[in-house]
Amino acid sequence: MSRPKKKVYIKTFGCQMNVADSEQMAQVLSPEYVLTDRPDDADLYLINTCAIRKKSEEKVRSLLGSLRALKQKRPQMLLGVGGCVAQQEGERLLAAVPHLDLVFGTHGIYRLPELVRRASLKRQLDVALNEGFPAAPPRRWQPGSAQALVTIMQGCNNFCSFCVVPYVRGREYSRPSAEVVAEIQEFLAAGGKEVTLLGQNVNSYGRGLAKPVTFPQLLRRLSELPDLARLRFATSHPKDLSVELMALFSELEPLCEHLHLPLQSGSNRILAAMNRSYSREHYLEKVEKLRRFSPDLSLTTDLIVGFPGETEADFQDTLELVQEVAFQQAFCFKYSPRPQTRAASLPEQLPEEVKAERLARLLELQDRLTLAAHQRLVGQVREVLVEGESKRSADELTGRLRTNQVVNFSGPPELIGQLVSVEITEAHPHSLKGRWVAEPSPHSRRPVVEGEPRRLSC
Numbered sequence: 123m124s125r126p127k128k129k130v131y132i133k134t135f136g137c138q139m140n141v142a143d144s145e146q147m148a149q150v151l152s153p154e155y156v157l158t159d160r161p162d163d164a165d166l167y168l169i170n171t172c173a174i175r176k177k178s179e180e181k182v183r184s185l186l187g188s189l190r191a192l193k194q195k196r197p198q199m200l201l202g203v204g205g206c207v208a209q210q211e212g213e214r215l216l217a218a219v220p221h222l223d224l225v226f227g228t229h230g231i232y233r234l235p236e237l238v239r240r241a242s243l244k245r246q247l248d249v250a251l252n253e254g255f256p257a258a259p260p261r262r263w264q265p266g267s268a269q270a271l272v273t274i275m276q277g278c279n280n281f282c283s284f285c286v287v288p289y290v291r292g293r294e295y296s297r298p299s300a301e302v303v304a305e306i307q308e309f310l311a312a313g314g315k316e317v318t319l320l321g322q323n324v325n326s327y328g329r330g331l332a333k334p335v336t337f338p339q340l341l342r343r344l345s346e347l348p349d350l351a352r353l354r355f356a357t358s359h360p361k362d363l364s365v366e367l368m369a370l371f372s373e374l375e376p377l378c379e380h381l382h383l384p385l386q387s388g389s390n391r392i393l394a395a396m397n398r399s400y401s402r403e404h405y406l407e408k409v410e411k412l413r414r415f416s417p418d419l420s421l422t423t424d425l426i427v428g429f430p431g432e433t434e435a436d437f438q439d440t441l442e443l444v445q446e447v448a449f450q451q452a453f454c455f456k457y458s459p460r461p462q463t464r465a466a467s468l469p470e471q472l473p474e475e476v477k478a479e480r481l482a483r484l485l486e487l488q489d490r491l492t493l494a495a496h497q498r499l500v501g502q503v504r505e506v507l508v509e510g511e512s513k514r515s516a517d518e519l520t521g522r523l524r525t526n527q528v529v530n531f532s533g534p535p536e537l538i539g540q541l542v543s544v545e546i547t548e549a550h551p552h553s554l555k556g557r558w559v560a561e562p563s564p565h566s567r568r569p570v571v572e573g574e575p576r577r578l579s580c
């Protein structure tokens with residue numbers, strides 16, 4: 123009889139890329155460990171960390187402090203820290219946290235099983251950065267999972283002056299396209315519907331591959347897979363967004379009408395200091411072209427306020443551009459100085475109160491724009507991919523439009539993982555409410571599961 127598997131709990135901080143990395147950790151450990159959602163039951167407790175802002179790093183340190191008690195209660199439990207903070211801090215983290223057994227960096231995932239085995243005998247540190255995209259073992263997909271995050275690149279060569287990613291994730295490497303296609307074919311064979319391709323700058327996908335492939339070529343190849351209902355990608359750097367790629371939004375059926383295009387600032391002076399290599403005029407030009415190719419395209423973005431030297435006039439430029447583009451959603455951050463980055467040593471670092479006050483004004487504007495965009499959807503019937511039960515109520519399901527907005531509606535749990543038609547009935551600041559209906563959405567390009575007939579409006 124085989125030995126029962128041990129249990130691993132993985133706490134993930136940060137972006138979709140970290141979520142995908144945690145899925146890989148669970149997979150490489152699966153011959154010996156099963157995932158548990160109960161930390162106090164785990165034989166192995168892993169924290170996958172994010173170093174993008176100081177606040178994310180502080181959360182990790184505070185969690186590590188609070189785990190001292192658990193480790194005292196269960197000394198046989200192994201505690202490991204992986205990801206960007208592990209890469210950045212390495213040896214210092216082991217020295218600072220005596221109850222930590224293992225520190226592994228962003229490229230250490232595939233060496234995890236061996237590291238964990240050794241950590242039960244002696245504390246381990248592995249922060250080596252690889253050359254090239256690591257040979258990933260084939261993914262195994264859970265039957266019934268409708269969505270997949272597929273990493274197609276790692277690292278970044280752009281060195282935006284505020285960003286720690288090139289230091290903690292290393293140089294940019296693309297994953298061979300045959301591996302990407304094979305992984306997605308497996309996912310579709312297991313019943314999957316939506317794929318999100320991940321990389322720090324997917325527009326430069328394919329550079330340096332033995333068999334060069336461009337990102338538009340990869341999207342075209344994937345769109346030919348007959349069972350792929352939805353295709354998304356993140357993130358796209360505005361400087362490398364080509365007309366060829368923009369045109370694909372009107373051409374490729376599975377490519378969803380949503381693009382995350384980080385702007386960061388609306389001021390040319392600040393964009394130059396950030397080393398972003400585009401101006402507000404270039405950005406606007408690209409948005410106009412994109413909307414010509416795909417009028418329904420929903421744009422989301424990232425914005426930083428309080429970059430060193432940002433004046434009130436620079437900030438006004440950001441507010442003005444945000445208003446003009448009318449983003450569907452924006453992730454807004456206060457600038458946070460990061461180790462090794464150029465911006466961290468710039469003079470004119472702004473006081474925290476100025477950053478906080480600008481952030482509040484920006485959020486207030488963006489909330490208004492998001493609500494207005496949501497209100498324009500009321501009365502429309504749209505295709506929704508049902509993701510699960512809604513967090514607020516077990517009686518409700520939650521899903522996303524092709525244009526990325528979250529919709530909650532009533533329906534049976536059997537719909538989870540299916541494409542359905544939903545009439546949008548209410549707009550809220552962060553989500554929509556809807557009703558599952560029989561008729562296919564004019565925006566759906568696929569058969570959907572039918573609900574009750576739509577009432578004729580009274």
Ligand code: SAM
Nearest residue numbers: 174284285322357384424425455456457458460
């Ligand atoms: N590769 C993406 C791009 O080029 O836009 C961004 C990846 S980064 C993980 C996600 C977002 O975090 C960035 O777009 C930026 O807005 C924000 N960010 C990165 N470094 C930051 C810092 N030092 N302070 C505040 N926000 C930061």
Ligand code: SF4
Nearest residue numbers: 278280281282285287
């Ligand atoms: Fe960071 Fe810039 Fe690379 Fe994005 S493109 S990961 S912001 S350095």
